[in-house]
Amino acid sequence: MPDLQAVFLARVQFAFTLGFHIVLPAFTIGLASYLMVLEGLWLRTRNQVYLDLFRYWVKAFSLSFAMGVVSGLVMSYQFGTNWSAFSDRTGPIVGPMMGYEVLTAFFLEAGFLGIMLFGMQKVGPVLHFMATCIVALGTLISAFWILSANSWMQTPAGYTLTPDGHFLPADWAAAIFNPSFFYRLPHMVLASYLCVAFFVGAVGAWHLLRDPANAASRTMFSMAMWMALLAAPVQIVVGDLHGLNTLHHQPAKIAALEGHWETGRGVPLILVGMPNMATETTDYALEIPYLGSLVLTHELNGEVKGLKDWKPEDRAYSPVVFWAFRIMVGLGFLMAALGVSGFVLRRRARLFTTPWLLRTMVAMAPAGFVALLAGWMVTEVGRQPYTVYGLLRTEHSASPIAAVGVATSLAAFVVVYLIVFGAGFVFLLRQMARPPAAGEPGPPPDLLTRTAGIAPGAVVQPLAGE
Structure with missing residues (x-):
């Protein structure tokens, strides 16, 4: 019999970390498209205001991107720590979707993010704009796969269920494009x-x-x-x-x-x-x-x-x-x-x-x-008491961890998140408190290192909507 108190605390912990995480990929998805529009308007009109706004907001993008990486990694680890039964039973379907998101979105964004942030003077305006478009496309592809996986949990399709309760793919098209996905x-x-x-x-x-x-x-x-x-x-x-x-x-x-x-x-x-x-x-x-x-x-x-x-x-x-x-x-x-x-x-x-x-x-x-x-x-919350709607209950998805262990990690997350991400959000608001200037400079090469401790070449996109 699962420890229901531990299950509840695991849900609270996931909700807490999700609450911090989801605003970051949502911000980067929208902001990447906004940056693409700004740079496209600048290339078309050569109006300096659009370039100034691009350089102004790309700094906010880099900071939120870096914070999203960290919060996204934490979210992924929780599938193995607090929700190992869920991972074991749904892994053959949810796991490949997460993997496709890494292959099609993470690598795409990681490969062109450095050019977008620091490469305008090196590759020229047209190639730089292409890099910005690819990063924006990558954020949308990331949203595609994560929403597909989450939508499958809401309206499961294209699966077979083994006698021991494991989900296996039967029709990948039906699983990916499940009834609520569109x-x-x-x-x-x-x-x-x-x-x-x-x-x-x-x-x-x-x-x-x-x-x-x-x-x-x-x-x-x-x-x-x-x-x-x-x-x-x-x-x-x-x-x-x-x-x-x-x-x-x-x-x-x-x-x-x-x-x-x-x-x-x-x-x-x-x-x-x-x-x-x-x-x-x-x-x-x-x-x-x-x-x-x-x-x-x-x-x-x-x-x-x-x-x-x-x-x-x-x-x-x-x-x-x-x-x-x-x-x-x-x-x-x-x-x-x-x-x-x-x-x-x-x-x-x-x-x-x-x-x-x-x-x-x-x-x-x-x-x-x-x-x-x-x-x-x-x-x-509306999907409860299921993780896979109508098929796998939340209490049967949790790891066999005592409540005290989950409570300890939850307390640690609260303290660390409020310090780290609180400082990041304060820094972002301080940046926005300064109005964009004529001839706005681009982001300094060490911006990500100074703000998040992440080297530009090591950045990957967070799991949007996880």
Whole structure:
């Protein structure tokens, strides 16, 4: 019988390290594409502002990249330390996907990252731009494989199950392109773009409040508002499609995040409330009649299953999923509203001179990251009590380690992470507190060594979305 306290602590440890890790690859995925666009615009227009912004943000990219490497390695080790049973049973499927990610993304990025950071004067602008494009492509390939592996855990397909409970590949195409993959990959990539858009926009707004004439700050703020206008509404549509897919393949997760206990038709949309696992009710619920079925099934009288359709031991912890989902959706609509507001003010030639918009953008700097973390909380907590949905329970995936051992390593992680990554985030914010200057210098050759203790030739990309 597994030590349930040890399993819980192992889950907390994985959630803690994931929380630090996931914001870093999300930032690098979005920022790599942003850098590619900036350099492409500079090559096309020869406008010095684009090159200044490229050099300004590539320093932030190198720092977040290096921190992501460290946090990604820690995440990988935990599969062997705390989750060895999971690794043993799912290794024939999840292991090759992780390996493909290393072969197709890690090596690609590691080979061209040094050129991107330090090689413009050596290889010339065109080849340097190609290196930047390859690094950006590598981050997307990394997201492809990691999201494929994680999506397989959500909606397993293309496998056979041996009598002793081991998963073996039967159809690699079905396993890689499993039922939720095509919804979760764009959802994650768009989330990464929104993280960067609102962080870059906040930095631009911060400097515009102090120097409205700074050309680079105006450009980065303008580009961020265009991205918010375009990406946020698309993300809402993709999220809706993802929700329909989840309702079909993981109805228990939908019931938990919606706070519905009874199966019914024409169910209301619960705006706020407090799911109570003991009484099997959602207390203090504020509801809109029929809207739940309309949103979830696109039918006014569509059927939605309630949590009571599953045994208590097979239910996700609804309060966490319920509120994490509302935080994610609320921030998503707020980001879309800010993008539309920016467009209206742009048409009125007031984009850079409206204080409330600039201050709101500064306040929204972490919005993308908070929404991202909330979304992953919905995804991972909503899948419980399984690691492979419906097939492998979490308690049967953990290593046979005593609770005291897991608690000791968890405490060590908390202390080390707060010191190391706390210092890294402070350093990044200090860099962003300085406005981009005309003739912005590129990153110094020893930047990675000074900030993360990693030589440029040794850098590899973190596991995006792990």
